[in-house]
Amino acid sequence: MIIVMKLETPSGEIDRVFEQLCSHKISPKICQNQHKVIIGLVGDTAEIDPKQLQNLSPFIEQIIRVNKPFKRTSLEFRYGEVSEVVVSTPNQPVIFGQNHPLVVVAGPCSVENEEMIVETAKRVKAAGAQFLRGGAYKPRTSPYAFQGHGESALELLARAKEATGLGIITEVMDTADLDKVAQVADVIQIGARNMQNFSLLKKVGATGKPVLLKRGLAATIEDWLMSAEYILAEDNPNVILCERGIRTFDRQYTRNTLDISAIPVLRSLTHLPIMIDPSHATGKSEFVLPMTMAAIAAGADSMMIEVHPNPAKALSDGPQSLTLEAFDQLMKEMVVLGKFFGRWSHNNYPLTIPKTTTRVATTMSI
Structure with a gap:
């Protein structure tokens, strides 16, 4: 009420x-x-x-x-007005929200070594990203897969942040690591597998830091919004929702299924900003660009793109990672579509805007 x-x-x-x-x-x-x-x-x-x-x-x-089970998360709770999440980064404050330019988050699945993460940070910043993503603690399906370097990786993220001024987004998996992660991260990520780890959601919410909440592998939109409610119930309104693909019948051709329809559905239900992660959703680097363009057209507020200097040798999620050169090209195409929809600022993109490309020209003419 x-x-x-x-x-x-x-x-x-x-x-x-x-x-x-x-x-x-x-x-x-x-x-x-x-x-x-x-x-x-x-x-x-x-x-x-x-x-x-x-x-x-x-x-x-x-x-x-308010008749919906999610109260503070609902659009009615703000009387129909969308919210903003303002994140203080070393360079400048960055605003996630429907009435602001697109925010680009880029970087590798896992932090592997200092040279790799610093090089990637410098390149994605030069291309126009405002945040560096990188996993220090990695939830993996197999207990034998690479689980991340943990606390030492957090130190490397801090060095990349110092070298570039980018904001840092990284995942926390355990409440025991929360204080260490919060010292480095500008935005704390809750991964898909922990979306309904309610004790973790409460602890993360209590930090007051901005939280990126990824949708669970088989979560309904209501499940997802109820998880966001746990964070807002701790008097932390700074939540960004991230759609990263859900499990469906066909897993032969894509890793997951990117639910583009979640964007307009969320717009009708919640005031929270929306991010799309096309890398995890598709699992294949060649599909990242078209899904990014589709998400921008559907009205997403932010993109999270996996980027690695050498995806073939990545310790995790190499097939879905863009090379540094491919990310440069993606950003060149994003700026055209972003400007078309009024979601781009000259502060986003320091490089020279290209004349156009065949793919973007086709998208714009539809």
Whole structure:
């Protein structure tokens, strides 16, 4: 349930209403958007009569009951206004959100050594990325597969950050490693396999740091949004949703199935920013570019692209990783489509914009 206050409501009146609501054994939360002050009521509101609440103040404009199981995550909780996640990076603040330029995250699946991660960071930054991704702790299907270098890899990410000024996105798998990861990461990633690790979600939410929440392998959209609710319930509104492909019938030709339809569905349900990871979704580098273009056209706010200096020798996920040169080309094509949809800024892309390419020209003419 949310209470929408009138535009001219004095701050003292909002405080008075807030105090009155606290006596109802619920947790009121104040949310200020561009036009309204909204008080969200979190807890068991089934027995609360909206007519009684209306009598609390003549400045109450509207009372809306949120019927979805995810409350703070819902679009109604912000009265239809989308949220922004602002991340402070060494270079400049970066904003994830529907009304802002696309944010590009790029880097290898795993941090392998200092030369590799620093070289990759410099190249993806030169191409226009704002964040470096790289795994220090890697959840793998097989216990015998490379699991990441752990804490030493975090130190290498910190060196890459210092050398380039890029923001860092890296995954945490265990609450025991959370403090170490939070010291290096500007955005803490929750991987697909941990999407419903609720104790981990609570701990990560309590850090107050921005969180990238990947969709589980077989998670419904409601499952996914309920996991986001755990983080927001810790008074951490800084959540970015990442669609990275789901399990379907056919796994012969792609690793997973990228659910492009999740983008417009999420737009109708939640205020949170949306990222797309076409690398994990397809599992094959040759499909990354067309799926990136499709995601931009569908309205994604951010892209996560796997990039490796030598994918053939990568310790993990080589087949889905772009070479440095291929990433340069991807960015050149992204800038044209991004500008077409009004989702690009000159700050994103320091290189010379190409005249056009056959693939982008075809996309633009559809």
